[in-house]
Structure formats: C-alpha cells, structure tokens
C-alpha cells in the first residue's frame with residue numbers, strides 16, 4: 001500500500017505571522033486605516049508563507065484552512081452557517097458580520113469568549129438552538145485549498161469536527177429547558193456530508209477533522225454518538241479520506257470507538273496522552289489504517305527527546321499499517337520561530353524548539369522511522385549546573401504545615417477592619433488601568449534605548465499618579481496603582497525572576513488579535529530583589545486610602561509560562577510561590593495593607609479528566625497558600641479569578657483561604673454567589689458587576705440590579721463592589737464613565753442597608 005500521508009505532518013501552524021503581521025493588519029482594518037482588500041492581501045501572503053515554509057521544510061503532508069482572521073471555532077460557525085440571527089440582522093457584509101460576532105457592535109454584544117480546553121487560547125462560543133438552520137458554506141476551506149494548489153502545494157483542509165463543535169457550543173437563551181446543542185449532531189452531520197462532497201468535487205484528497213473534546217471526560221452516549229457520526233461520514237461515496245485528529249490527552253473509550261469507524265486515519269496525542277499507546281495496542285492490529293502519532297509537543301517549547309520519540313513511533317509501527325509523525329496538537333500554542341530570538345542565552349537556545357523548529361523535528365522523526373535513528377541530530381548537552389539553586393531547594397524541603405496556615409478568618413477580618421476602617425460594600429478595581437498607546441510606546445522606546453531608565457520610570461510614575469488621582473476623584477475606596485509598568489501580568493514577573501527567560505518576539509495568539517509572550521521557566525526560581533514594592537509604595541505615598549499591592553499568583557504564572565518538564569509542576573509552583581511570599585512580606589513591611597494575588601488561570605489549568613483534578617487542586621491551592629500565608633493576619637489578602645466558569649472548583653476557591661475574592665460574575669448574572677454560598681464560603685467576595693471585555697459602558701440600572709442580586713446572596717459586610725476584571729484593554733473615557741456608575745451604584749445600595 002502506498003503511504004497516503006507520507007511520513008510527517010503537523011496538525012496546524014501559527015497564523016499570526018512572524019512579526020504579528022495579522023494583528024497589525026486586522027487592527028488597522030478595524031480602525032479604518034486599511035480596506036478589506038488590503039487586509040485580504042496580507043492574509044493571503046501570510047498563508048502562502050506558511051505553506052511554503054512547511055513544504056520547504058520537507059513535511060510530506062501540509063495542512064490548510066488553519067488560517068483564521070479571529071478564531072477557528074468562529075470560522076466553523078460560518079462554515080455551517082450557524083450565524084445567530086442577531087448578527088444577520090445587522091445587514092453587514094460577510095467580513096464585517098464575522099468581526100461583529102467576534103467583537104460585538106454598539107447594539108449587539110459579541111459571542112462569548114472562553115478558554116479552548118486547558119490552554120491560554122480563547123474561542124468564540126457558538127449559540128445553537130433547536131431552530132438553527134445549518135447549511136454548508138465551505139467557501140473558505142475551498143478557497144484556501146485552491147490558493148495553496150496554485151502555489152504548487154497540495155494541502156489537507158482542517159476543520160473543527162462536528163462533535164467537538166457542538167460540545168463547545170451553548171444553547172441560545174430562548175432554547176427550551178433541557179435542550180443541548182449536541183442534540184443537533186445528526187443535522188450537523190448532514191451538513192458535513194455536503195462539505196465533504198464539495199471538497200471532494202475540488203479534488204481534495206484528505207480532510208482533517210479535529211475532535212479534541214474527546215480527550216476530556218465524555219458520557220457513553222457522547223462516545224456512541226461520535227462513533228455513529230464517523231460511521232455515517234465514512235459511508236459517504238464521494239468524499240476525501242478522513243483524518244480524525246484528537247489532542248490534549250488520553251482518549252479513553254473514545255479511541256476504540258473511533259477505530260470502529262471507517263475513517264482512514266486517526267491522530268493521537270502521545271505527549272499529553274501517553275496512555276493512548278496502550279489503548280491502541282489493546283485495540284489489536286489496525287489494518288488499512290494510518291495512525292498519526294503526535295510525538296512532538298505542540299504546547300511547550302523544549303526540544304523533543306528524539307530518540308525516545310522514535311522508540312514510541314517504532315512501537316506504533318508494529319500496530320498500524322502506516323504511521324505518520326506529527327505534533328501533539330496544532331502549533332498555534334507556541335511562538336513562530338526561534339530565529340527571531342538572537343538575544344537568548346545560548347545554553348537555553350540549544351534546548352528550545354519553536355513552531356518552525358518543531359517542523360524540522362517532525363520531519364527528522366518521520367525519516368528516522370523509515371531509515372533508523374542514525375539520521376537524528378545529536379541531543380543537547382546536559383543541563384548547566386548553574387540552573388540549579390540549592391538554597392531554594394533547601395527552603396522548600398524545610399517547609400512545614402504552619403507555613404501555609406494563617407489565623408482563623410473571623411479573627412483576621414476583625415483586625416483588618418480595625419486597621420482599614422472600610423465602609424460596607426467597599427468599591428475597588430481589579431488592578432490594571434488602560435494600557436494606552438502612549439504607555440506602550442514609552443516601553444518600546446525604553447527597550448530600544450531611546451528612553452533611558454530614569455525617563456521611563458518618570459513616565460510610569462506620572463501614570464501611577466494619574467491613576468491615583470482618577471480613583472480619588474471618582475471616590476473609590478480601595479485603590480490600585482494601575483499596573484502601567486507591566487507589559488503583561490505574567491511576563492513582567494518572568495522578566496524579574498531568576499530561572500525565567502523572556503523572549504523578544506515569542507508571541508502566541510491568546511484571542512483574536514491579542515497575543516502574549518509567555519516567559520520560559522528553565523531553572524530553579526528565585527527572587528533577586530523586590531519586584532513591585534517601589535511602584536506600590538509610590539502609589540500609597542500619594543493617598544490616604546489603602547492601595548492594594550498587586551501580584552500574580554504561582555498557578556497563573558505557571559499556566560501562562562512555558563514550564564520546565566524535568567520536575568513535577570508542584571515543585572516549580574512552590575519555588576515561584578516562595579518568591580511571591582517574600583515579595584508579599586516586603587510589601588507588608590513597606591506599609592501596604594492589602595495585597596491581591598491574582599489567580600485567573602486557576603480553573604483553566606484544571607486537568608480535563610476528573611481523575612487527575614484532585615492532585616492538581618492540591619498543589620495549586622498549596623502553592624497559593626504558600627505565597628500568601630507569610631504575612632500577618634492584619635494584612636488583607638485578596639485574590640481574583642476570571643475567564644472561566646468556576647462551578648467545579650468552588651471548594652478549591654474556599655481552600656485558597658483568601659480574605660477577599662473578586663470573581664468574574666456579570667455575564668453569569670451573579671449565579672456564582674449562590675453556588676459559593678452552598679459550598680459554605682464565608683469570606684469576603686467581590687462579584688464583578690460589569691463586563692470589561694466590551695467597550696460598552698453599563699447603564700446605571702445594570703449595576704444597581706447586579707448589586708441588588710449580590711446583597712441578596714451575600715451579607716453586606718462581606719460584599720465588595722468591583723468590575724469583572726482589569727481595565728487594561730479599555731480606554732479612559734469609558735472606564736471613567738463605568739466606574740462613576742459603579743461608585744454611585746454602591747452608594748445607592750449602601751444607603752438602603754440598615
């Protein structure tokens with residue numbers, strides 16, 4: 001049999017461009033600086049560059065339709081024509097309807113944005129009702145296939161699979177009680193049949209359908225539906241060959257289910273789901289089937305241990321007719337090219353592989369499966385001894401339970417209130433104020449040497465003074481310094497801690513046009529000196545009201561960094577926690593009375609499989625408590641959580657033992673409060689009273705309504721008033737207006753308390 005796939009492929013590749021060209025083009029289009037044609041031209045040249053790169057690197061099978069102007073799940077909504085009526089009614093053209101769904105308009109809120117599995121990528125949640133009229137609109141996939149073909153590259157269009165699409169969807173608000181989008185699978189399969197037919201008409205040989213939802217716990221009905229879906233698609237007479245890609249973990253019973261269908265190729269993640277190998281062996285010989293082996297980690301930036309990966313690949317070769325080497329998931333989650341990092345330390349660089357380098361690894365592994373491991377490049381030298389820090393290791397060994405325990409909450413609350421003397425329903429914000437273009441330009445000028453250290457510090461101090469003045473004028477009770485000096489809440493700490501490296505250009509898409517540069521944790525972590533104290537104390541010197549110290553918690557720092565894999569995550573988390581513990585004590589010693597330790601990624605990092613969640617929450621909660629329990633009972637610890645639904649982790653939120661938790665709540669209409677109460681949560685809580693993800697300013701009544709619901713659920717002496725999250729992506733005019741309403745809403749509700 002010929003090898004249908006060849007030896008090597010990748011499941012997807014970054015689409016932002018080597019220098020975030022896509023971000024710049026899309027944002028220019030939104031701002032009206034370029035027209036749609038110019039935007040489309042930039043997009044086409046970015047796509048062409050990816051196809052050429054992948055082909056020239058020697059990859060046998062090149063994917064297409066991995067490009068997106070915003071998000072691949074939103075693209076799927078267009079593909080199956082599940083565009084909600086509220087956006088159709090706007091009467092915009094295709095491109096602007098697409099961006100309206102992504103970003104909202106004056107009149108229509110955007111689709112909800114949420115985390116893509118346990119990654120830091122966010123997708124737009126489809127809204128499905130019993131009446132959604134699915135129709136095949138394969139134009140984009142067809143067009144991009146043709147575009148690549150014209151360049152001489154035969155590609156494999158990639159689509160989100162129908163089962164995963166529906167499992168990631170939510171029911172529209174008007175849907176009947178009990179309706180689940182997944183109930184519509186048969187209807188959607190009919191549309192995928194049309195799509196596959198259209199692709200076959202165009203000469204497409206292979207299609208990739210992504211079904212990562214099956215790496216999470218699924219019911220037996222959902223697994224049976226997956227099998228039925230792919231049996232049906234497999235029976236189609238006129239279709240391309242089907243490659244069902246799974247990733248992000250072990251498939252469990254979904255693997256034999258998929259293998260029981262006529263799909264020609266199945267992809268398994270052997271990095272996040274090593275158990276897939278045994279499952280596959282148990283399934284028996286796989287005649288006529290290709291296994292696409294995800295041997296190169298698509299989510300971390302370390303070079304692959306090629307010899308170990310080749311051994312795993314060889315084990316598979318005995319099981320399937322054909323094995324193709326691939327990445328564990330799309331390379332969307334790693335930076336584009338290590339070549340753009342000339343400043344990185346050489347000891348580190350030789351251990352790294354970004355997307356471009358991972359393609360070379362996949363190609364090399366594919367050849368090694370055919371020709372033997374002799375063709376593989378040598379492994380990097382042993383880890384430098386200097387990356388180890390025995391002092392921090394000794395400190396961790398010496399930790400005892402009393403190091404992660406504070407006094408009883410009631411006692412803490414009383415001493416804190418005696419010191420802070422806050423009104424009921426204190427008002428505050430989550431930390432950041434608008435990151436204006438001027439701030440970013442100042443930072444860029446500083447980096448480029450056009451603005452010296454003193455000039456930069458002066459500029460940032462002026463901003464802090466401005467942020468304090470604004471908050472005093474608006475009448476907020478607990479102030480923040482605004483975080484103007486931070487490029488990002490994780491990268492900023494990564495740049496200051498030993499054991500971390502920062503990249504110059506290591507951008508990864510987070511959502512839409514927004515990107516982050518995750519720092520790299522390569523060695524033992526230590527703090528070389530105070531990181532935030534000067535900013536916080538400066539801010540505090542300008543006001544009599546309490547200013548919150550502002551730190552990012554250990555779990556979030558790990559979640560949004562690339563982390564070393566040579567020791568348990570818990571050990572790395574505790575090293576970070578010790579650095580934060582020292583920082584918190586320094587803030588306290590400098591007179592800061594409230595310290596917020598943000599953990600927005602606490603829920604995101606929860607393992608997809610319930611069986612692994614307990615162990616994760618144990619170390620995650622432990623690291624947070626290690627970071628926050630070094631201060632006196634009279635210092636108030638806040639934490640902040642956002643970007644997720646928290647139902648599953650409420651006991652863990654309680655176990656964090658923070659004095660006050662601010663939590664995203666406005667979109668769930670404060671439901672979180674009832675949930676918190678039923679778990680016995682009894683400390684301070686600040687449910688977000690308005691959504692900061694949109695430029696829309698909330699009406700006064702929306703805020704007071706939210707607060708009324710909140711005081712009905714939480715005793716007023718434990719209730720805080722704040723937005724859902726930080727204000728860094730917003731502009732000043734809207735922020736001032738929204739906060740004015742927040743303060744007067746709090747005053748109004750306060751006046752109704754007896």
Ligand SMILES: Nc1nc2c(c(=O)[nH]1)N[C@@H](CNc1ccc(C(=O)N[C@@H](CCC(=O)N[C@@H](CCC(=O)N[C@@H](CCC(=O)O)C(=O)O)C(=O)O)C(=O)O)cc1)CN2
Pocket residue numbers: 120435437439440441443444486487488489490491510511513514515516517560643729
């Ligand atoms: N790490 C992380 N993950 C997270 C979040 C988060 O805050 N951090 N929040 C959620 C996701 N939300 C996000 C919200 C905003 C941005 C965001 O605004 N990103 C910025 C970059 C932020 C940054 O690194 N800024 C730098 C560099 C800015 C920059 O682009 N500078 C220009 C020059 C300056 C200019 O002209 O603007 C350049 O280098 O070319 C700085 O301020 O210093 C962007 O895409 O534009 C990202 C994620 C979940 N995951």
Ligand code: MET
Pocket residue numbers: 430431432489550598600640642725726727728
């Ligand atoms: C993503 S959570 C953000 C918390 C941070 N303190 C901010 O206000 O931006």
Ligand SMILES: [Zn+2]
Pocket residue numbers: 430600640641642643724725726
């Ligand atoms: Zn937040």
